Amino acid sequence: MNKTLFEELKFKVLQSGSPVFLYIGINTLIFVLTALITVVVFLSGNSADGIKSIIQEYVAFPVSLDKLPSRFYTILTYQFFHSGIFHLLFNMLWLYWMGKIFLDFLKPRQFHFVYLAGGFAGAIFFSLAFHIFPVFAKSIAEASVIGSSGAVMAIVVATATLVPDYSIRLMFLGDVKLKYLAIAYIVLDIIGVASVNSGGSFAHLGGAILGFSYIKALGKGYDWSNLFKRKAKVTKLKVNKNENYKRSSNSKAETVAQTEIDAILDKISKTGYDKLSKEEKETLFKASKY
Numbered sequence: 001m002n003k004t005l006f007e008e009l010k011f012k013v014l015q016s017g018s019p020v021f022l023y024i025g026i027n028t029l030i031f032v033l034t035a036l037i038t039v040v041v042f043l044s045g046n047s048a049d050g051i052k053s054i055i056q057e058y059v060a061f062p063v064s065l066d067k068l069p070s071r072f073y074t075i076l077t078y079q080f081f082h083s084g085i086f087h088l089l090f091n092m093l094w095l096y097w098m099g100k101i102f103l104d105f106l107k108p109r110q111f112h113f114v115y116l117a118g119g120f121a122g123a124i125f126f127s128l129a130f131h132i133f134p135v136f137a138k139s140i141a142e143a144s145v146i147g148s149s150g151a152v153m154a155i156v157v158a159t160a161t162l163v164p165d166y167s168i169r170l171m172f173l174g175d176v177k178l179k180y181l182a183i184a185y186i187v188l189d190i191i192g193v194a195s196v197n198s199g200g201s202f203a204h205l206g207g208a209i210l211g212f213s214y215i216k217a218l219g220k221g222y223d224w225s226n227l228f229k230r231k232a233k234v235t236k237l238k239v240n241k242n243e244n245y246k247r248s249s250n251s252k253a254e255t256v257a258q259t260e261i262d263a264i265l266d267k268i269s270k271t272g273y274d275k276l277s278k279e280e281k282e283t284l285f286k287a288s289k290y
Contacts, residue, residue: 019111020099024092027148030080031088055081060144061123063130063199079119081146091152097168098152098159101178104281105162106218113225114158114214115151118207122150125206126199136198145199150207153189157182158211182208 034055038048061078062071082088102111126145130136136143159166160182167175186208192201214224264280 017108018103019108019115020096020103023099023115023148023151024095027080027082027088027092031082031085034081055146056144060146061126063127063136063140063143065127065131075120075123076116078123078144078146079116079148079151082148083146087147087149091148094156095148095152098156098178101163101166102155102159107225110218110223110225111155114154114211117214117224118154118158118210119148119151121154121210122203122206125209126150126202129193129202130199143199145203147200147203149200150203153185153204153207154211154214156185156211157208158215161212161215 034051038051041051042048058071059074059077059081061074062068082091099111102114123145130140130143160178164177164179166178168178168181169175186205189201189204189208192198192204195201217224260283264276264283267276267280
Protein backbone atom coordinates (compact mmCIF):
# COMPACT_ATOMS: atom_id res chain seq x y z
CA MET A 1 0.00 0.00 0.00
CA ASN A 2 1.44 3.34 -1.09
CA LYS A 3 1.84 5.95 1.59
CA THR A 4 0.56 9.45 1.11
CA LEU A 5 3.00 12.36 1.28
CA PHE A 6 1.65 13.26 4.73
CA GLU A 7 2.16 9.70 5.97
CA GLU A 8 5.72 9.62 4.65
CA LEU A 9 6.55 12.93 6.28
CA LYS A 10 4.96 11.79 9.54
CA PHE A 11 7.04 8.63 9.49
CA LYS A 12 10.28 10.50 8.73
CA VAL A 13 9.77 13.11 11.43
CA LEU A 14 8.05 11.18 14.22
CA GLN A 15 8.59 7.47 13.67
CA SER A 16 11.94 7.00 11.92
CA GLY A 17 13.88 7.56 15.15
CA SER A 18 16.21 10.01 13.44
CA PRO A 19 16.74 13.22 15.45
CA VAL A 20 17.90 14.90 12.22
CA PHE A 21 14.48 14.54 10.64
CA LEU A 22 12.76 15.31 13.95
CA TYR A 23 14.41 18.73 14.30
CA ILE A 24 14.13 19.54 10.61
CA GLY A 25 10.42 18.70 10.84
CA ILE A 26 9.80 20.78 13.98
CA ASN A 27 11.67 23.82 12.64
CA THR A 28 9.97 23.63 9.26
CA LEU A 29 6.49 23.12 10.71
CA ILE A 30 6.84 26.10 13.04
CA PHE A 31 8.11 28.27 10.18
CA VAL A 32 5.24 27.26 7.88
CA LEU A 33 2.58 27.80 10.56
CA THR A 34 4.02 31.21 11.44
CA ALA A 35 4.14 32.18 7.77
CA LEU A 36 0.52 31.08 7.22
CA ILE A 37 -0.65 33.09 10.23
CA THR A 38 1.23 36.09 8.86
CA VAL A 39 -0.56 35.70 5.51
CA VAL A 40 -3.97 35.52 7.20
CA VAL A 41 -3.21 38.63 9.26
CA PHE A 42 -2.04 40.47 6.13
CA LEU A 43 -5.14 39.53 4.11
CA SER A 44 -7.37 40.68 6.95
CA GLY A 45 -6.02 44.19 6.47
CA ASN A 46 -3.76 44.27 9.52
CA SER A 47 -0.03 44.77 9.66
CA ALA A 48 2.09 41.61 9.73
CA ASP A 49 4.50 43.46 12.00
CA GLY A 50 2.30 42.40 14.90
CA ILE A 51 3.37 38.77 14.42
CA LYS A 52 7.01 39.79 14.45
CA SER A 53 6.42 41.76 17.63
CA ILE A 54 4.82 38.76 19.32
CA ILE A 55 7.78 36.55 18.37
CA GLN A 56 10.20 39.22 19.53
CA GLU A 57 8.41 39.65 22.84
CA TYR A 58 7.45 36.10 23.81
CA VAL A 59 9.60 33.65 21.82
CA ALA A 60 13.01 35.24 21.12
CA PHE A 61 15.76 35.00 23.73
CA PRO A 62 16.37 38.46 25.24
CA VAL A 63 19.67 40.00 26.28
CA SER A 64 18.11 41.99 29.10
CA LEU A 65 18.47 40.19 32.42
CA ASP A 66 15.34 41.98 33.67
CA LYS A 67 13.25 40.06 31.13
CA LEU A 68 14.67 36.61 31.81
CA PRO A 69 12.64 35.78 34.97
CA SER A 70 9.41 35.94 32.97
CA ARG A 71 10.91 34.65 29.73
CA PHE A 72 13.22 31.91 30.99
CA TYR A 73 11.62 29.41 28.59
CA THR A 74 12.91 31.35 25.57
CA ILE A 75 16.32 29.67 25.90
CA LEU A 76 14.50 26.73 24.28
CA THR A 77 11.81 28.37 22.13
CA TYR A 78 14.16 30.76 20.34
CA GLN A 79 15.87 27.77 18.72
CA PHE A 80 12.80 26.84 16.67
CA PHE A 81 11.88 30.17 15.06
CA HIS A 82 13.58 31.77 12.06
CA SER A 83 13.61 35.25 10.58
CA GLY A 84 13.17 34.15 6.97
CA ILE A 85 13.11 31.30 4.49
CA PHE A 86 16.85 31.42 3.78
CA HIS A 87 17.66 31.53 7.48
CA LEU A 88 15.70 28.29 7.86
CA LEU A 89 16.91 26.71 4.62
CA PHE A 90 20.63 27.02 5.24
CA ASN A 91 20.33 25.90 8.85
CA MET A 92 18.36 22.82 7.86
CA LEU A 93 20.74 21.94 5.02
CA TRP A 94 23.72 22.08 7.37
CA LEU A 95 21.78 20.08 9.94
CA TYR A 96 20.93 17.40 7.37
CA TRP A 97 24.44 17.06 5.94
CA MET A 98 26.32 17.12 9.22
CA GLY A 99 23.65 15.37 11.26
CA LYS A 100 23.76 12.25 9.11
CA ILE A 101 27.53 12.04 9.49
CA PHE A 102 27.24 12.60 13.25
CA LEU A 103 24.80 9.71 13.56
CA ASP A 104 27.08 7.38 11.62
CA PHE A 105 29.44 7.51 14.60
CA LEU A 106 27.39 8.48 17.66
CA LYS A 107 23.96 7.82 19.12
CA PRO A 108 20.66 9.71 18.80
CA ARG A 109 20.79 10.52 22.53
CA GLN A 110 24.11 12.25 21.99
CA PHE A 111 22.72 14.13 19.00
CA HIS A 112 19.78 15.43 21.06
CA PHE A 113 22.15 16.61 23.76
CA VAL A 114 24.56 18.40 21.41
CA TYR A 115 21.74 20.04 19.47
CA LEU A 116 19.80 21.36 22.46
CA ALA A 117 22.84 22.16 24.60
CA GLY A 118 24.37 23.92 21.61
CA GLY A 119 21.29 26.11 21.43
CA PHE A 120 21.50 26.85 25.15
CA ALA A 121 25.20 27.68 24.86
CA GLY A 122 24.51 29.92 21.89
CA ALA A 123 21.95 31.95 23.85
CA ILE A 124 24.22 32.25 26.89
CA PHE A 125 27.25 33.27 24.83
CA PHE A 126 25.11 35.81 22.97
CA SER A 127 23.90 37.35 26.23
CA LEU A 128 27.36 37.40 27.81
CA ALA A 129 28.89 39.11 24.78
CA PHE A 130 26.30 41.89 24.82
CA HIS A 131 26.91 42.51 28.50
CA ILE A 132 30.72 42.35 28.26
CA PHE A 133 31.51 44.47 25.20
CA PRO A 134 30.78 48.21 25.56
CA VAL A 135 29.77 48.59 21.92
CA PHE A 136 26.51 46.74 22.65
CA ALA A 137 25.60 48.63 25.85
CA LYS A 138 22.87 50.70 24.19
CA SER A 139 21.27 47.62 22.62
CA ILE A 140 20.84 45.49 25.74
CA ALA A 141 17.27 46.58 26.49
CA GLU A 142 15.91 45.60 23.06
CA ALA A 143 18.31 42.97 21.68
CA SER A 144 17.17 39.38 21.24
CA VAL A 145 17.98 36.39 19.06
CA ILE A 146 16.04 33.65 17.23
CA GLY A 147 17.09 30.72 15.10
CA SER A 148 18.59 27.26 15.35
CA SER A 149 22.02 28.45 14.22
CA GLY A 150 23.69 27.87 17.59
CA ALA A 151 22.30 24.34 17.80
CA VAL A 152 23.24 23.55 14.20
CA MET A 153 26.72 25.01 14.68
CA ALA A 154 27.21 22.70 17.66
CA ILE A 155 26.43 19.71 15.42
CA VAL A 156 28.71 21.01 12.65
CA VAL A 157 31.72 21.58 14.92
CA ALA A 158 31.12 18.39 16.93
CA THR A 159 31.12 16.37 13.71
CA ALA A 160 34.21 18.14 12.36
CA THR A 161 36.01 17.55 15.67
CA LEU A 162 35.00 13.89 15.69
CA VAL A 163 36.08 13.13 12.10
CA PRO A 164 38.15 16.14 10.96
CA ASP A 165 39.49 14.43 7.83
CA TYR A 166 36.11 13.31 6.57
CA SER A 167 35.58 14.90 3.13
CA ILE A 168 32.42 16.09 1.43
CA ARG A 169 32.15 17.33 -2.14
CA LEU A 170 31.16 20.94 -2.68
CA MET A 171 30.21 22.56 -5.95
CA PHE A 172 33.16 24.47 -7.50
CA LEU A 173 35.46 23.38 -4.66
CA GLY A 174 35.52 19.60 -4.96
CA ASP A 175 36.32 17.47 -1.91
CA VAL A 176 36.76 19.53 1.26
CA LYS A 177 37.61 18.17 4.71
CA LEU A 178 35.20 18.93 7.53
CA LYS A 179 37.87 20.60 9.64
CA TYR A 180 38.38 23.24 6.96
CA LEU A 181 34.65 23.81 6.56
CA ALA A 182 34.24 24.26 10.30
CA ILE A 183 37.20 26.65 10.48
CA ALA A 184 35.82 28.70 7.58
CA TYR A 185 32.38 28.80 9.22
CA ILE A 186 33.87 29.99 12.52
CA VAL A 187 36.02 32.65 10.83
CA LEU A 188 32.96 34.00 9.01
CA ASP A 189 31.11 34.20 12.31
CA ILE A 190 33.97 36.07 13.95
CA ILE A 191 33.94 38.53 11.06
CA GLY A 192 30.15 38.73 11.36
CA VAL A 193 30.42 40.03 14.92
CA ALA A 194 30.91 43.50 13.42
CA SER A 195 27.82 43.17 11.20
CA VAL A 196 24.13 43.84 11.74
CA ASN A 197 23.65 40.21 12.78
CA SER A 198 26.25 40.27 15.55
CA GLY A 199 23.87 38.49 17.93
CA GLY A 200 23.49 35.58 15.56
CA SER A 201 27.27 35.34 15.14
CA PHE A 202 27.77 35.16 18.91
CA ALA A 203 25.12 32.43 19.13
CA HIS A 204 26.98 30.46 16.44
CA LEU A 205 30.24 30.76 18.34
CA GLY A 206 28.61 29.61 21.57
CA GLY A 207 27.27 26.53 19.81
CA ALA A 208 30.69 25.89 18.26
CA ILE A 209 32.37 25.94 21.67
CA LEU A 210 29.82 23.48 23.03
CA GLY A 211 30.19 21.07 20.11
CA PHE A 212 33.99 21.13 20.28
CA SER A 213 34.06 20.73 24.07
CA TYR A 214 31.59 17.84 24.00
CA ILE A 215 33.64 15.76 21.57
CA LYS A 216 36.87 16.48 23.44
CA ALA A 217 35.25 15.35 26.69
CA LEU A 218 33.81 12.30 24.93
CA GLY A 219 37.27 11.37 23.73
CA LYS A 220 38.41 11.29 27.36
CA GLY A 221 35.54 8.99 28.30
CA TYR A 222 33.03 11.55 29.62
CA ASP A 223 29.66 11.57 27.90
CA TRP A 224 27.74 14.66 29.03
CA SER A 225 24.59 13.31 27.41
CA ASN A 226 24.45 10.52 29.96
CA LEU A 227 23.88 12.35 33.21
CA PHE A 228 23.44 9.18 35.23
CA LYS A 229 26.94 7.89 34.66
CA ARG A 230 30.00 9.77 35.78
CA LYS A 231 32.19 8.17 33.18
CA ALA A 232 30.89 6.61 30.01
CA LYS A 233 32.45 3.79 28.06
CA VAL A 234 33.57 5.55 24.92
CA THR A 235 35.75 4.31 22.13
CA LYS A 236 38.04 6.86 20.55
CA LEU A 237 38.31 6.79 16.79
CA LYS A 238 42.05 7.15 17.16
CA VAL A 239 43.21 4.40 19.49
CA ASN A 240 46.23 2.50 20.70
CA LYS A 241 47.58 -0.03 18.21
CA ASN A 242 47.49 -2.94 20.67
CA GLU A 243 43.84 -2.59 21.63
CA ASN A 244 40.86 -4.36 20.10
CA TYR A 245 37.30 -3.16 19.85
CA LYS A 246 34.83 -5.67 21.24
CA ARG A 247 31.12 -5.96 20.97
CA SER A 248 28.47 -8.61 21.68
CA SER A 249 25.89 -9.73 19.17
CA ASN A 250 23.23 -12.34 19.95
CA SER A 251 25.12 -13.11 23.18
CA LYS A 252 28.25 -14.02 21.21
CA ALA A 253 31.35 -11.83 21.67
CA GLU A 254 33.00 -10.57 18.51
CA THR A 255 36.19 -8.63 18.01
CA VAL A 256 36.81 -5.86 15.49
CA ALA A 257 40.53 -5.89 14.72
CA GLN A 258 42.35 -2.65 15.41
CA THR A 259 44.23 -2.94 12.14
CA GLU A 260 40.91 -2.98 10.27
CA ILE A 261 39.76 0.19 12.07
CA ASP A 262 43.07 1.91 11.32
CA ALA A 263 42.78 0.99 7.65
CA ILE A 264 39.26 2.41 7.48
CA LEU A 265 40.32 5.65 9.20
CA ASP A 266 43.24 5.98 6.77
CA LYS A 267 40.85 5.56 3.88
CA ILE A 268 38.59 8.29 5.28
CA SER A 269 41.50 10.71 5.55
CA LYS A 270 42.56 10.02 1.95
CA THR A 271 39.29 9.67 0.04
CA GLY A 272 36.49 10.73 2.43
CA TYR A 273 33.83 8.86 4.35
CA ASP A 274 31.48 8.64 1.35
CA LYS A 275 33.98 6.36 -0.42
CA LEU A 276 33.66 3.66 2.24
CA SER A 277 31.80 0.47 1.40
CA LYS A 278 28.65 -0.48 3.28
CA GLU A 279 30.61 -3.12 5.21
CA GLU A 280 33.33 -0.62 6.19
CA LYS A 281 30.75 1.88 7.44
CA GLU A 282 29.06 -0.85 9.47
CA THR A 283 32.39 -1.91 10.99
CA LEU A 284 33.25 1.67 11.96
CA PHE A 285 29.80 2.27 13.38
CA LYS A 286 30.01 -0.87 15.53
CA ALA A 287 33.43 0.17 16.82
CA SER A 288 32.26 3.69 17.68
CA LYS A 289 29.54 2.37 19.97
CA TYR A 290 31.98 0.98 22.52
